[in-house]
Amino acid sequence: MHILIVDDEQAQRNILADILKDAGYKTDLAENGEVALRKFGANQYAIVLTDLKMPGKDGLDVLKHIHNSDQDTQVIIMTAFGTIPGAVNAIKIGAYDYLTKPFKKDDLLQVVDRAAEKVKLLKENARLKNEISNRYQYASIIGQSPEMRQIFSMIERVAKVDATVLITGKSGTGKELVARAVHYNGNRKEGPFVALNCGAIPETLIESELFGHEKGAFTGAAKTYMGKFEQAQGGTIFLDEIGTMRLDLQIRLLRVLQEKKVQKLGSNQSIDLDVRVIAASNENLEELINEKKFRSDLYHRLNVFSIALPSLKDRFQDIPLLVRHFLEKYADQYKKEIPALSPDALNKLEKYPFPGNVRELENIIEKTIILTDHNPILADDLMLPSTKPQNNNVKEIDSNGSLTDIEYKLISDALIESNGSIKKASEALGISYKTLQYRMKKFNMHKNDFR
Ligand SMILES: Nc1ncnc2c1ncn2[C@@H]1O[C@H](COP(=O)(O)OP(=O)(O)OP(=O)(O)O)[C@@H](O)[C@H]1O
Ligand SMILES: [Mg+2]
Structure with a gap:
């Protein structure tokens, strides 16, 4: 396992490196936060052991960056006696643990070994998750x-x-x-x-x-x-x-x-x-x-x-997986956070007969992502055709243009179609009357403009 040691004192860096090498770890050294982040960007470290107080980018900056990077890397903070509040703060932000200087060799190894064990577990979990998702795909x-x-x-x-x-x-x-x-x-x-x-x-x-x-x-x-x-x-x-x-x-x-x-x-x-x-x-x-x-x-x-190929209603067990797949796909495409789905919402989808099969489900999720800003998605947010399903309700969305443009177009198309009736347009879109009213207000739309 690879460990990055960050400290502005050269002597300290070298001592730490010697101890960790003896214990079988591979080490890299950085003399300040900037160098640390550069090395972090270019290498895969299991653990980053960093001093808290350093000129320029300090240990907290290093920690925040690593924490945001979405990697399994664990950060251990080293702090001088008397700056424990800073270390506690670091734990709150997501540091794995802290060591108060001066510390004994055994204390260091104990913390590092535990952090290494955690990284191993995280990697194993990710591997299993990946394996599971491959089996369903x-x-x-x-x-x-x-x-x-x-x-x-x-x-x-x-x-x-x-x-x-x-x-x-x-x-x-x-x-x-x-x-x-x-x-x-x-x-x-x-x-x-x-x-x-x-x-x-x-x-x-x-x-x-x-x-x-x-x-x-x-x-x-x-x-x-x-x-x-x-x-x-x-x-x-x-x-x-x-x-x-x-x-x-x-x-x-x-x-x-x-x-x-x-x-x-x-x-x-x-x-x-x-x-x-x-x-x-x-x-x-x-x-x-x-x-x-x-x-x-x-x-x-x-x-x-x-x-x-079976129709979707004959394999409704696949609906949750498909929903999650399309939520991820369209959240990514429209640069939104991946929302969760409330149990009621999922239930509503599992009961819907989907005459347009997976394509219809995909379209419904795409529209939902476009028109919904809150998380989780509720049953009311789902754009299910509330009237008797017909085959032509599967309107494709032409996904060129900004999200707001697409939303605007969906709503104005529905209003044109309904001759300005909010009730009919909301039914066609599959959203509640109130949601549509709220959306129209956002765009400064008036029903009379569509008559
Ligand atoms: N099992 C599935 N997993 C993920 N996406 C799916 C699945 N089945 C269908 N889709 C998606 O649904 C949409 C429709 O699929 P596709 O075009 O293959 O259907 P089709 O049977 O050829 O339909 P048509 O008869 O109307 O041409 C596509 O966007 C496709 O990616
Ligand atoms: Mg086809």
């Missing part, structure tokens, strides 16, 4: 429910092989997160991860997006375009919302998957593909097959390995 996917543990082990197994994967689950259950986890934990992690949302691209463009086109292949094709399959060479292509794909394109896609070759539109040359395929759907593909909207041969081709 796989590739930034949070969950400790049996359902999620099973998903983690499926991801782990499938990532190692090159099989095609079909990920199913309702909107916001984490399909894309899982697709990325499969890619980034497999052999292709150095290669590209290329995502294409088949539902978000106009039908007429999907074909050339997927397969690419030659210059002049169709009106408007001014340049040769490398399709997503080619872009994903050596990596993974993620075909999101595969259920929305047109039947004729499904045939082409199936052919590409079978032959592992792709031809750009307007070209007769095939390109060999080395691409792993992961597809996702929030629609039930078997139902689509029955309705003749999805080809069963393509389905079987994609469904070599399938991962079905």
Whole structure:
């Protein structure tokens, strides 16, 4: 263990260093507070043994700095007889203990050994905590429910092989997160991860997006375009919302998957593909097959390995962990202190059905962080849609701009929507009438301005 000795008297420094070295500690010396802090910034010390009275930065300054640094380092203060009040003050600020000069070798070693033991314990605790949090988390996917543990082990197994994967689950259950986890934990992690949302691209463009086109292949094709399959060479292509794909394109896609070759539109040359395929759907593909909207041969081709993500309400045990994860994420993003959650508030969340799944929970926590300044967060602060949950209540927040701007926008949007009705706007935001009134006052907003 490494100990930093801080004293303005050279003789004292050397004696202390000799004793501590004999006892098996590694030591470093500093002749004043400034040097001490510089060395502290550059090294990891288990213990800092510092004189209280020194010219310039004194022992208390050193202590305060170390205490604020969020490290496990323990500070032992040395003080001359007669300045005990100062030492007591240091203990209050967070020093581990103090020694009154002159002290015996044994007294010194006793205090230092105890402090060293404490550092060991703190480190061990941190290690355990880290281990625990890792067990509830796989590739930034949070969950400790049996359902999620099973998903983690499926991801782990499938990532190692090159099989095609079909990920199913309702909107916001984490399909894309899982697709990325499969890619980034497999052999292709150095290669590209290329995502294409088949539902978000106009039908007429999907074909050339997927397969690419030659210059002049169709009106408007001014340049040769490398399709997503080619872009994903050596990596993974993620075909999101595969259920929305047109039947004729499904045939082409199936052919590409079978032959592992792709031809750009307007070209007769095939390109060999080395691409792993992961597809996702929030629609039930078997139902689509029955309705003749999805080809069963393509389905079987994609469904070599399938991962079905459970809805959040079916694994509500994960809600506390997810809440804590998102509280930390957004407190950090909006530069706020991480708030605690009152038991009532947690209870309210655990009872809510979350039609928008994890994405909705994430949005609710983000809004709560934005609109709440006190700690802990109370049940009333939570922006739960109080009316019957509808699917479109999951409004994404565009997180550019300052926190106040975002808050202002959330509130004014709600007021515009409600035609100036505070009651309706507060319901839409999921906050109490009084909270909204208070917030409007803060921004000098008036309901008449929204009529
Ligand atoms: N288990 C989880 N742990 C942490 N974050 C999660 C988890 N599941 C989902 N999320 C977060 O929720 C949001 C939605 O997840 P994602 O985009 O993967 O859902 P999706 O199933 O693809 O939804 P959609 O069908 O609407 O596209 C993301 O911000 C994601 O990071
Ligand atoms: Mg998605």
